[in-house]
Amino acid sequence: MTPTLIGILLAVALAAVVLIIIGQRRTRSLREKFGPEYDQTVKSMKSRGKAESDLNRRIERVEELTIRPLSSADRKRFEESWQADQARFVDDPRGAVKEADRLVAELMQVRGYPVADFEQRAADASVHHPTVVSEYRAAHDIAERDAKGQASTEQLRKAMVHYRALFRDLLVVDAPVPETARAAPTRDRVLADSPERPDDEERIIPDRPQRSIVGDRIISDTGEARPDAR
DSSP states (O other): OOHHHHHHHHHHHHHHHHHHHHHHHHHHHHHHHHTHHHHHHHHHHTOHHHHHHHHHHHHHHHHTSOOOOOOHHHHHHHHHHHHHHHHHHTTOHHHHHHHHHHHHHHHHHHHTOOOSOHHHHHHHHHHHOTTTHHHHHHHHHHHHHHHTTOOOHHHHHHHHHHHHHHHHHHOEEEOOOOGGGTTSOOOSEEESSOSOOOSSOOBSSTTSOOTTTSTTEEEBTTSOEEEOOO
16 A cells, blocks of 8 residues: 555545534534424434534524514513413413414514414524424414314413413513623523512413313313312
8 A cells, every 4th residue: 555545545534533523513512502402303304414404504594584682662562462361261262372373473573583484483483492492383283283173172271381481482681781780690681471480380371260171170381280279
């Protein structure tokens, strides 16, 4: 084997090692960014390479968008609309789910996301909200089944919980930092659900128990039923 051939083989081997390292770093970076959405995309596409290319395209697409924080007025308006829709669920679960879907789409539009079709909305949302986009898909799936008359009231309740996960994540505003606190670590974004969530499980309808849905039981977000304390 001549020195020239040995040099060529070494160069090819080195290039292969570099490509492997770059691929591993890309995979690690995408896993860290997308979390469970990474695994879901790989599973649905049945190819790690195709999935990673798709995730990178999502990032590139969203980088071209102008994603805006909500104004305080818009935040208040959306919070009030959501609370009203939750209260509506007791008497009109199907209508409440449709309104929840509309509110999420409107909120995304106000934030700067295009809302042409559901799959694109979900893909765009996954870039900045990867941990809750699966809940958005689950809610949409239930809504589609309901349109065919195939969703139970309990499934509609779960759809509301799923929609709320993304709705909460989208409801953020820039928080001003006081001059006296600039040197200290601070959060520059505030989630909408203030005050903090209580230790007890939060009901889907905070104002009154859902007795009209399942007999005389109160349904928690986890789907568990517990006796009503009278």
